Amino acid sequence: MTRNLVKIRYNGIKYQVRAGATVLNALEEVGVSFIHGTSCRQGICGSCALIYRINEESELLGLLGCQHFVVDGMEIMSTPHIPSKERNFDPHDQNPIELLLQTYPEINNCNDCNACNTICPLEIDVNNVIKGFAKWELNEAIDMSSKCVACGLCSLRCPVNIMPENIIMQARGVFNIAIAQSMVPIPNKAKKELARETMELDRICLMSKESLTLQANSLRREILEGFIGYEKMDSEKDFQESD
Known part of the structure; x- marks a missing residue:
């Protein structure tokens, strides 16, 4: 064929x-x-x-x-290697958003060329994300950039040397800390679950590269078998319906 x-x-x-x-x-x-x-x-x-x-x-x-x-x-x-290094930044600062803008002053240099939006493979409105940070609209900017995987293509294209992916990642840190500090007390059941997940994370961190590779391959096989199972069920269902 x-x-x-x-x-x-x-x-x-x-x-x-x-x-x-x-x-x-x-x-x-x-x-x-x-x-x-x-x-x-x-x-x-x-x-x-x-x-x-x-x-x-x-x-x-x-x-x-x-x-x-x-x-x-x-x-x-x-794409070439993009020398885009994160700058020193303390998300625990009393005024983290102000410090973020001071750390990345080029945020205010955006000229609306829209090259970042055009190049983004996930169709994020990077232009308005950067404007959101400049206006201190952290919640809106974080929400708009939630799909960002820090590929760096926007930095590669920006004519005024803004590094959106670094700004987004560090802003997420500020946002997460703010949420953690404002959280209500965690119920005992949730604490036990958190402790269990922490132990599992510690176990994974201590695993060798070979063990991690084996576990990752095993997980891939499980996912693939699950997809194959669903496809089989769907085909059987279609066959029954055709009868």
Whole structure:
């Protein structure tokens, strides 16, 4: 049986890849190698961020290789290392939002070019997130940026050197501390559950790399078996309905 193929370029090299595959899977199937983390393919780390154009169009877009599907005519480019280091910042400060703005004064330099929104692979309104921080609207800005995985593509494109992903991550720390400090006393049942989860986390932190890899692979198999089971149930249901 002949597979459907689409034509793409990756870093200037032509490939014919399987239609319907994610960019990461498609490139690996034709021999391109990538370094994998433990939670690879989960869409949570931003490590597989790539930039692309379609059929020589002028607009430059961003994608996560593990989430985005290949399209005929894609011109895909790997991203360089982005030297975007977090600055010293104390989220426990009495005025953390003011300190955040002082730490990242370039927030006020945004010129509304919208390059950050165009490149964001998760379609976050980065422009208004940054404006929200500048206006001290922390809740709204955190909510708008909740999907951010710190891939760094917005920093790569920003012409005034704003580092949105760092600002977002540190603002989340401020927000979480504020929530923790305002929480009502935790019930005993919740305390026991928290203690159990803390013990489990400590156990995981002490595991070797090999043990973590084995556990991660086992979890992947369980998830895959679950998906296969659901698909089987659905197909049996469709068969019964057709009868």
